[in-house]
């Protein structure tokens with residue numbers, strides 16, 4: 001493969017450093033098309049979130065990329081290995097934590113870990129060392145000798161990930177890693193995921209939680225109706241939907257009044273002495289606003305940029321009633337093209 005380099009919003013990615021590459025991925029169950037030719041490119045050492053409503057095909061994509069089920073079509077490479085010809089090498093490079101826990105509740109946390117060590121053909125001594133190290137890392141040492149059925153949901157999830165790490169995978173698939181966890185356990189899990197990536201691991205996670213994708217992911221893909229309807233960083237996605245604006249606030253009523261007269265397209269908020277100017281928040285738009293303020297000798301006391309949140313994006317892209325919802329392939333292309341334009 002050619003090692004071409006392209007720049008996405010200042011971030012350089014090399015096509016020879018992709019941990020996961022899917023082109024034209026298709027899968028149907030009977031006459032139901034679940035994945036209708038999707039492309040995914042996940043740079044090594046990054047967190048990629050696959051976002052979508054129930055039944056969008058997120059788990060199916062993870063199952064295919066982790067070799068659990070086969071695709072109907074598509075060129076798929078994971079860890080540099082072709083899924084069609086080298087599934088064994090892919091399996092050796094990855095770890096998977098599914099929606100349904102691999103933890104056996106009848107045995108202790110430590111025994112679950114040792115079982116994984118056996119599956120990875122580690123020697124008894126090495127298995128014990130790795131198990132103890134991971135139990136410690138995931139704050140499970142005190143509970144290690146208790147049956148896993150007595151663990152809380154958060155502890156089980158931590159044990160599940162610890163078990164996934166026994167084989168030291170460089171690419172990890174996490175299917176809805178925080179579903180059902182309380183806010184504290186979710187934050188713990190987020191820190192665990194960030195820790196994995198800072199150690200050089202690539203994480204592809206699926207989630208229905210927009211804040212999770214916003215918090216964690218370097219790149220987010222929104223899956224709906226079998227297609228990827230948008231892909232980019234959280235802030236790139238937020239620029240896809242209307243509602244972004246720049247807010248200028250003034251301390252002095254006189255300055256506010258003269259700015260309001262000069263900026264006729266701005267929405268006034270007389271109570272807070274603020275003006276709201278529609279804007280996508282791009283550097284070019286901000287520069288235009290600042291140049292304009294300078295030219296008019298207007299000095300705001302505060303300038304803030306507001307972008308729509310990921311909820312707005314998600315509903316706009318996945319709601320069947322929304323005008324922005326890509327109900328036809330043509331609209332899908334429009335949404336994707338709009339994002340690409342933004343990214344350039």
Ligand SMILES: Nc1ncnc2c1ncn2[C@@H]1O[C@H](COP(=O)(O)OP(=O)(O)OP(=O)(O)O)[C@@H](O)[C@H]1O
Pocket residue numbers: 029034052053054055056057058059060061208
């Ligand atoms: N083995 C199967 N046989 C038939 N249909 C299936 C099978 N696996 C998945 N499906 C269907 O494919 C669609 C996508 O399912 P999938 O589990 O991939 O979605 P998801 O995005 O992960 O959803 P959720 O967020 O609810 O987990 C669903 O309509 C599901 O019923």
